[in-house]
Amino acid sequence: MSSISGATRVAGVIGDPVRHSLSPILHNAAYRELALDWVYVAFEVPDGATRGAVDAMRTLGLAGLSVTMPHKSAAAAAADRLSDDARTLGSVNTLTLEADDMIAGDSTDGEGFLRSLRDAGCSVAGARVVLLGAGGAARAVAHALGRAGANVTVSARRAPAAVTAAELARGGTVPWDERAAAAGAADVVVNATPVGMGGDGVPLPLDALRHGQVLADLVYHPLETPLLSGARARGAIVVDGLGMLVHQAALQVERWTAKPAPVEAMRAAAERQLRRET
Numbered sequence: 001m002s003s004i005s006g007a008t009r010v011a012g013v014i015g016d017p018v019r020h021s022l023s024p025i026l027h028n029a030a031y032r033e034l035a036l037d038w039v040y041v042a043f044e045v046p047d048g049a050t051r052g053a054v055d056a057m058r059t060l061g062l063a064g065l066s067v068t069m070p071h072k073s074a075a076a077a078a079a080d081r082l083s084d085d086a087r088t089l090g091s092v093n094t095l096t097l098e099a100d101d102m103i104a105g106d107s108t109d110g111e112g113f114l115r116s117l118r119d120a121g122c123s124v125a126g127a128r129v130v131l132l133g134a135g136g137a138a139r140a141v142a143h144a145l146g147r148a149g150a151n152v153t154v155s156a157r158r159a160p161a162a163v164t165a166a167e168l169a170r171g172g173t174v175p176w177d178e179r180a181a182a183a184g185a186a187d188v189v190v191n192a193t194p195v196g197m198g199g200d201g202v203p204l205p206l207d208a209l210r211h212g213q214v215l216a217d218l219v220y221h222p223l224e225t226p227l228l229s230g231a232r233a234r235g236a237i238v239v240d241g242l243g244m245l246v247h248q249a250a251l252q253v254e255r256w257t258a259k260p261a262p263v264e265a266m267r268a269a270a271e272r273q274l275r276r277e278t
């Protein structure tokens with residue numbers, strides 16, 4: 001961002017809480033690198049006020065909004081049109097004000113996750129993937145993995161939620177108590193629970209992991225979770241959660257600006273911020 005003028009385009013994120021979001025860091029780094037007269041800000045919007053925020057987007061001419069908790073489902077309901085992924089998931093993380101004044105909803109989390117795996121040289125077509133957790137992030141990841149040809153098994157504390165997530169990948173489930181054996185036999189293990197946030201805890205016994213497996217953690221605070229260090233020590237290929245966060249934001253930048261996103265500059269800015277916070 002150079003200096004803000006009357007011509008500056010505004011984008012942002014709606015969520016609650018949102019003050020510690022890394023999205024402004026990621027997006028403003030991208031706009032700076034692309035020399036665009038754009039700025040990206042955080043809007044704290046309480047639960048229940050999603051539709052008002054979506055309508056304000058049109059009134060104020062906001063170019064795009066990222067959407068985080070607790071608004072992802074309500075924003076899907078408030079958008080004028082949805083991408084296939086967003087319709088299937090009933091959830092959006094991206095709103096775009098289009099040329100016809102309509103608001104389009106997309107979900108870039110799943111594709112962002114696949115791109116983070118690709119950065120680590122991991123292709124999931126035909127791979128056996130065990131996905132831990134069955135919340136919003138797990139559902140987006142399950143859907144993307146299934147579409148990319150992975151054989152997905154979901155394990156979560158609540159069996160009905162695991163079934164719902166697994167169905168998005170045409171996959172199966174294993175009981176939470178049996179996750180270690182399933183993870184040991186997998187090519188790729190993904191943690192989509194919050195366990196490990198703040199640096200505490202692992203979502204499965206580390207001795208379940210083995211050399212040559214890919215271990216992806218969606219948690220990115222801290223960047224190196226206990227699960228990632230344990231997996232690395234056992235010779236696994238590790239993928240941290242910042243890759244997914246950067247790529248889902250990069251896809252938003254591309255959707256809104258129609259320019260290739262400067263992924264490396266975005267990641268570097270986020271890493272600098274995370275280092276400041278830890």
Ligand code: NAP
Nearest residue numbers: 133134135136137138156157158192193194218241244245
């Ligand atoms: P969510 O909708 O609340 O779902 C969390 C899932 O984890 C649920 O299945 C929940 O099970 C399970 N879980 C929670 N605590 C657990 C525990 N102590 N032991 C076992 N399972 C537990 O959350 P979400 O939006 O999917 O996010 C999940 C994680 O992914 C968060 O840490 C979030 O920060 C991260 N995330 C990262 C990115 C990224 O770009 N890297 C994007 C989205 C989310 P119950 O239903 O039984 O509670």
